[in-house]
Amino acid sequence: MTEPLVRVAGAALAYRDRRVLDAVDLVLDAGEILALLGPNGAGKTSLMRLIAGRLAPQAGTVRVGGHDPFRVRSARRGIGWVPQEIALYPRLTVAENLGVFAQLAGLGRRERTGAVAEAMALTDVAEAAGRPVGLLSGGYQRRVNIAASLMCKPGLVLLDEPTQGVDLTARAAIHAVLGRLRQEGTAILIATHDFAEAERLADRAAFMAAGRIVREGTLADMLAELRQGVPEREVALTLPAGPAADQALRHAGFAPSHSPLVWRAAPGVGRVLDGADLLDALRAQAVPACEVRVRAPGLEALYLDALAGDPAALRAAGAAR
Template sequence: MTAAVRPKETAPPAAGGVLECSGLTRRFGPRTAVDDVSLSVAPGETYGLLGPNGAGKTTTIRMVCGLLRAETGTVKVAGQPIGPAAGAVKRLVGYVPQDVALYPDLTVRENLRFFGRLYRMPRRELDRRVTEVLELIDLGSRARDRVDSLSGGMRRRLNIGAALVHSPTLLVLDEPTVGVDPQSRHAILESVSRFGEEGMAVLYTTHYMEEAERVCDRVGIIDRGRLVAEGTTRELVALVAGRDRVRLTAGGDLKAYAEACLRLPRVEAADVTGEHGEMVETVVKDGRSLLPELLDLAHQCQVPVRSVEIVEPDLETVFLHLTGTALRE
């Protein structure tokens, strides 16, 4: 099942978008990593590309940044085509990769100056911009410290700062909070929120629902290389109006139980989830009235239920409804 939703609050511009992608496709051998993806990001907008690892998020943004050539489709930044040879257009983009790309034996300030010099920024402008970025990423007090003395969260923030120093028009962040502590994650998300408020276009990939809900003006859900839905959080949740996500923690053969759930008339999706595969999540119409049937079916399948939770519609419900599987790392 696929769906496309255009937001009412911020419609993507036809010609004035900072980023415009049309029909992007990329294959690696027999595998299609990105399949006909189109999206746009307006000035001041934070667009979240939400999907599990392996869904095609990183391949998409590598094409957006001109690091990988699309087999079909086009990418334009500020109205100009971008690709591996488009050096001038690449200067409009700031790219924050998943892996921290810094020089550990240089200080925080030296790293920022180094990345600014790659863009041939004039010395006076670079000094001013480095000071601004240090404040943005809240590392002014650590400016003289070597990177190898920083915590993982601080390195992540500096990684973002390195992409900001040349004042890009488009900032692309590829899962910037992976592996950081809660405090650092909060600081990173606060910074991302400010970037949009200051007029920068931001493309943000993540597999964390709560991050997309918190910082993104619009969200595109990508699964198996295809963009299956797009819109504001409110619009996406409206796709599953009247449906609940019922989560049962149980033992036994949960895969067989999930398959049996799919045969019930009002069950639209079911999947085994949890860190250790100890839960079955279903998307159903009116979860409370259907709960007795789900519990009776669990008894028939010899699946002892330990707990039940009924969750009101959210982005997780949308993803499960559209793809038939829960969002996993």
Template sequence: MATVTSGEVTAPATADEVLTVDGLSKRFGDRTAVDGVSFTVAPGETYGLLGPNGAGKTTTIRLVCGLLHPDGGRCSIAGRAVSTSAVEAKELVGYVPQEVALYPDLTAAENLRFFGRLYRLGGRRLRARVGEVLELVGLADRADDKVESFSGGMKRRLNIGAGLLHAPRLLVLDEPTVGVDPQSRHAIMDSIQGLGATGTAVLYTTHYMEEAERLCDRVGIMDHGRLVAEGTRRGLVAQLGELDRITLTATGDLQRLAERCRALPGIAGADLKDGQVLLLAHDGRRLLPAVLAAAESAETELRSVEVVEPDLEAVFLHLTGTALRE
């Protein structure tokens, strides 16, 4: 795995990775859309690619899927080199684009059977995969309904199912929840979360930070064509020096409570504000037993304890200077 860093990120390849991206670059005229991007995705891992509009995410995905020829660098899937003509590598990829690519006048099962035949599946194997995929995306009860009767969220779930039919080693999802209702978003995310147990590697782009928080084992943040940071959410936050915030609502001598908490290892600050004790902490949840003991020793009675951990939004704003949806 790549080490969490800021600035340029490099990701050394290993034999265990499903996807290895090494120094990919792509130019369109005078504009460099992708500039030396490197990362890896392991079996069963969901890797989130985040960045503001124009950061190079979609171009990176097209390079990974062999839809564009890179100007520099290389990419491989399960050890097979990716190129625009590399059929062997492309067979290992399930690509789900932003636009729904289904036939509305066919049923859900008919759509999947059609795409399955494109993947050279047939007979008993195809019938089994159609049933398995419909179960996975929660549409088994709508197998014989025409897609034109589906909601936007159901169409997107079936779209993901089409990308999973041939049991790809790598599933590439480009903004799979854009324009769907919250209930459908949760259903889509539930389906994606289940893929880790199958060993499928997932490359995921999204405009919703909460999706990255929930789904992604690691994230790579792109800006101006470069991968400027990579790691787990906790690792990225720790790298930037962000601290957890603990708010204590209590009765008694709050000044004494603040002093006792301030003396605890791992507490970086303790202040009083609006009748509450506000703490800054490294790994706040781990420190809660010590904070509770400090409250008892200060002879105060806690009414509530709230821990707020810094999130990817703060990291993203720090690194790119913009909100994800801009």
């Protein structure tokens, strides 16, 4: 059996006596994309920092290519780290920025030109090579941010919310970059709050809450199992439910979800009405319902189910949406 490119076993980490990672196990194969999902404070970024070799676990082990990335410099050279923040020099051009990162990565003068050109081609930013980064759109800056991590042709790229705050066109361009990386056999670990993004890109998903991975598996298998049941139903409200509306919603089989304006029915629970009839029935009971959504369950349903046993994590998930 082939050893995975990344293996995290029993990893634990605490900051100032507050445990942020607790007995985390995770594997990632070459050429695979794993989406890491969880509310703010779940431990996603801390786990990625362990894998990047920026931190050492206080218990357990982290191995990338069989080596400890915190202690082995050559292992870190094979890892591309793309933080959530734009880590670029705004007054330098795209090419100058990448030249700086190539130098920081230890590439010699002759190697840098080729590495910069390859990274710009892969991320499709070559046309902006001579423009200062600070004058580029947010989407372009995020692609250059990714390009800066590719100087040593890493076999593993870690991305923390790479499409946060960009428009749909920029998002599609970033997804295309990740698709090209995967075609080249690069393993990708991506932390995201975007369920559609994770469904589109990922082979597997891992859900985190309170420093633990609470569910993990192949995305296709988890969704196929979930979709064997009845469709997912949600009620969207125009304002939070008062006592009477709260009682009516609960009687119909709904419970508060990630937001006080969204109530969700567990599959198979409650009266089975089509969307229009359910909307009429709830409005007749003075529920301020504006929409009933009936759809095949998706990644968001898996996420909410995974966090259902942790009310604090579920509230945090709603706040992050």
